Amino acid sequence: MKKCLLMMFFAGSVFVFAGCYKPHDKRVSVAAGVRSDTIENNIITRPFIGAYSLLAGEGIDIKDVRSWRNTAGIMEVQVSGHNRAVYTKQFEYRVEWLNDKGMRIEAQQTVWLRVSAKAMSDFSFTATAPSRDAVDFKINTRKAKG
Amino acid sequence: MKKLTLLFIAMTFAVGCEKVTKIDTTNDAGKQVMALDYRDFDQAASEMIQSLLSSGVLARQDGGKYVLTTGVITNDTMQRIDTDLLSAKIEEDISNSGQVVMTSAVGGKDSNRDSMVNDLRDVRDSAKGDEFKQDTMPSKGTLIAPDLSLSGKIYQNNLRYDKKNQQVEYYFQLKITDLKSGLRFWQKEVLIGKRGSNKTVAW
Structure with a gap:
């Protein structure tokens, strides 16, 4: 009872x-x-x-990836997602830009950058290509440390 | 004698076992340090470059290229930093973007200038100038003046976080100025903050 x-x-x-x-x-x-x-x-x-x-092990979901060319003719990409976890999730991403032959464009700006996604919230980050030669991209992610 | 030989062998092995590893600068998952390290410069430069290229200020309306010089970037931190660690990365990427040409004729510090530009002109104007084939010497009025200047500062702010920890804030501030009009075309600040033990020294 x-x-x-x-x-x-x-x-x-x-x-x-x-x-x-x-x-x-x-x-x-x-x-x-x-x-x-x-x-x-x-x-x-x-x-x-x-x-x-x-x-x-809830984490982030990627909801949308869109790219466009800015006024200078340089490609930009925006990645939008949602953090399903009930705690803030920090991760790092690195964008590699590719030319029309599929070759990687060497650039100082191709480094790991950090994103902090708040618990159960949407997040987004943008990246800009190093030159007009970029026609495609690859994005890698990893857990943020320290 | 035998003991001495054994000691020598042991010491040789001990020295040989000192571990030195090469940093994997592409995928470095090493611990953070309170001072600025190469990862901080990579991050600051990357964010600056992307902001600059995204802004479109470097794209000339007539399709030509701007001539850019690096002015003074002040190190206002407690660390001994060569500000070229930041500017060299930015110069490299914006040159490779095809939108600007860097000049070595003028610059805020020696490393931004190539002294040969002026040295060769000094030779031309001296008695030794006659020793050179005249059409291989630079004529007067051939240098191109820069249109834009990149300048800024790196600033450090140390704060007491609590009894055991400190907070160190590093501000990377850069701007691009049109040298003819004096107008500021672009500016950006990147903040890198670190928290850690008071025992760690941030300089």
Whole structure:
């Protein structure tokens, strides 16, 4: 009987705390603790969701990669994604630019650069090619250290 | 004698075992240091170059190329830094972009200039000038003046973070100025911040 009451209290608490959340414009990401609670993000459920996220190894998803040429005729690329984890995820990326023969263009700017993606939020980064010769690119990522 | 020989052999092996590794500068996953290292210069230069090329200010409307010189980049940090570590990377990439030509005739510091440009003209104007075939000597009025100048500074700010840790902020600030009009065409700041033990020295 006690167990049953405890379960009912737990379930009730989740609905009480999570009851006020209303969906908003997807372009605005409101962080946990700022917005109203959801069932996934509630003072009672948060530790379980956090543990699940960690166990499931949740990370970033790439949602969109688009490229264009700027006014100087140089190629630029924007990578957009979403961090599914419940903690800030830092990673590094390096863009290698390729010419029309598929050869890598040597450039000082081809180095590992860091991105910090906030928990359960969208992120994006942009890169600019070293010259007009660049027609394609490859992007590598790795875990950020230190 | 036998003991001495053994000691000598042991010492030789000990010296031979000192481990020295070459840094994999392409995929370096080494620990961060409080001072500025090559990775910080790589990052700052990369962000500067990309901002500059993305801005479009180097693309001349008439299709020609701007002539660029590097002015003074001040080292306002507690470290002994050669600012060429930053400017050389930027100069290399923006030259290779095909949008600008660097000049070695004038520059903010000796390493930006090639002293032979002036030395050869001094020879031309001296008595030794007659020793050279005249059509191989540079004529007067042949040097091209720069259109743009790259200048800026690297600034360091040390803060106490808590009892045990310090925070060091490095600001890389660069700008491009049109030398005829004095107008600033572009500027960018890159901040690199580090936190670590007070025991670590940031200079």
